[in-house]
Amino acid sequence: QKEVEQNSGPLSVPEGAIASLNCTYSDRGSQSFFWYRQYSGKSPELIMSIYSNGDKEDGRFTAQLNKASQYVSLLIRDSQPSDSATYLCAVNGNTDKLIFGTGTRLQVFP
């Protein structure tokens, strides 16, 4: 079992819709959770961080964490074509390094 799992996609949504990206992790001791956005050929860019159960909202983005289910998600409201990218879920457990999933490719079509 991979430590951090994501559906590779592509996830295709129409402009203006809500995109829902999901991630599961295996280490129950994980403390910190991050979503990064990565455009093709570029480096990861931090979108959201979340540390406690529940929802955290920042503009059009909402991160959701459920530690009991070992599940973290990212919702993107009013999706725009510029949101088309790969979204990486990263988990920081008992060690300081980040463990990344393979990413979900999101395509927002006009």
Place this chain on the structure above:
Amino acid sequence: DTGVSQDPRHKITKRGQNVTFRCDPISEHNRLYWYRQTLGQGPEFLTYFQNEAQLEKSRLLSDRFSAERPKGSFSTLEIQRTEQGDSAMYLCASSLVAGSTDTQYFGPGTRLTVL
């Protein structure tokens, strides 16, 4: 805050050559991380420093790889006797540890191609 910078942005080398990459972290950040990313995969941890001390090194990192952060500021990653399998994007990230949070910010990366 000028962000994390990396140099060079691209490097093409022949198999067997040595290469060295540099990373300059965000100025007040005390932690510096190196990751490697291949196509279709997420970044994979290589090593990290807190100030000048190297605190962890991945078991996947062969002896051909070495990293330094001599004055707790910039860091270098050297790969000796490069192999084609070393072709990847090498990413540097930095963070300021504050309490229990450690948010890492990535540089633009160095893309290595080994011919």
